[in-house]
Amino acid sequence: MSEITKTDRTRVKRLPGRGAYDRDTIELILDEALIAHVGFEHEGAPAMIPTAHWRMGEWVYIHGSSKNRMLLSLKDGVSCCLCVTLLDGLVLARSTFHHSMNYRSVIIYGQAEEVTDPVHKLAALEAFSERLAPGRWAEVRGPNRQELKATRVLSLPITEASAKIRSGPPIDDEPDYALPVWAGVVPIRLTVGEPVPDPRLPGEIAIPGHARHLD
C-alpha cells in the first residue's frame, strides 16, 4: 500500500482517525466522484469552480474552454486545491450534537500544469470520455483542430493529498443509548436514471450500453 507523505495541510487534525493517506483509497474516491471543486485565488480573493475531473495514473485532470478564467489563472502554476466529496449518508444520533454525515472526500493541494503536447492532450480527453461512457469515443465525431484549440486541459499531480472518511453508525454518549429514539444511518448515493434520447434523434437508434455505464 503506497502512502502519500503527509504535510501540515494534508494531515487531518480534527478527528485524525478519519484521515487516510494511502494512494489506493485516494484514487478510488477520485475515480468514483463525477465532480470536483477547484479552489484558487482570483484578484486577491478566494474563488472556486465546480468542474468534471478525471484521473490518469498519479495525476488528476480538468478541462474546459480555452477562455475559461479559472483555467487561465491556473495554467501558469499558481497554487490551487481540488476537492471531491462523496456523500454516503445522514447519521442520525440520539443527541443533536452527535448527528453527522457519512462521506468520503479527497483534497489535493498543488500547482496545475497545462497539457500542451497534442498526443497527451488527446489521450487525456479520450480517458475522460471512456471513464464516463466506455466505447463512446470511437462512435462519435472526434475533436477537430479548432475544437482542440478551444479546449484547455490541465493536470494536477496527486502528490500532496489526503482523504477523509466517516462511515458507520452514530457514536453516541454512553448514557444516551438508553433513550427511546431511533438512531441509525440514512444512506445517500448518486443514481443514474433511464437515458433520455435527444428529441432530434431518429427513433431507430437504440440506447447504447455505455449510456448505462455509471448505473
Next chain:
Amino acid sequence: MSEITKTDRTRVKRLPGRGAYDRDTIELILDEALIAHVGFEHEGAPAMIPTAHWRMGEWVYIHGSSKNRMLLSLKDGVSCCLCVTLLDGLVLARSTFHHSMNYRSVIIYGQAEEVTDPVHKLAALEAFSERLAPGRWAEVRGPNRQELKATRVLSLPITEASAKIRSGPPIDDEPDYALPVWAGVVPIRLTVGEPVPDPRLPGEIAIPGHARHLD
C-alpha cells in the same frame, strides 16, 4: 422576482445564458444541496473544506467544531466563497466537443460572521436539523451548554451570489445531427436508501418518518 445585483465576479462570463441571478433560483439550489464547499485562504494558499450547509432567510449557515481550523479562519471575517453543485446528468452529444453535464450550481462570495447570540445559534442548529429530518429535534437529546460551546456556527449573507445552470439535450453542430450515433441525457440524482438502524438500537423502535424525509 428579486434579482441579486451582479458583480464582476458573480457575472457568468462564459456562456452567459447559463447565469441566473434571481433570489428564488439561488435559494432553491442552496436548499436542495446537502453539501457545500467553502474556499478560503490558509497560510497564503487556497484551501477548501466540504461541509453541510443550510439556509435561513438571506443567509447560508455552516457549523462545526469550535476547534475547526476553517471556522477559526473564517469567523474573523476574512474573504471566502461557498459553492454548491447539483449534478443532474451527463449530456452525450454527437461530437466529443459538445459533450457536457447538466448541473445547477451556486457561488456566494463574502465574509462569514460567527453567530454568538445563544438564541440565534440554537435556532440555526434547529433549522439545520429540521431541514434534514423534520420533527427529530424535539425527539432527541438537545445540546447541553458544553456541546454548544464546542460548536461554532457561522453565517454568510447571500448578497454577492449567482447561479449557473445547464439543462436539456445536447446542442450539436448542425451537420453532426445526421450522424448515426445515439445522443441524449443520462439523468443523475441523489437518492436516499432504506434507513439502516444502529446495531445498538432496541428492535421495538420503528423507523421514524423523518428518516425518509429526503426521499
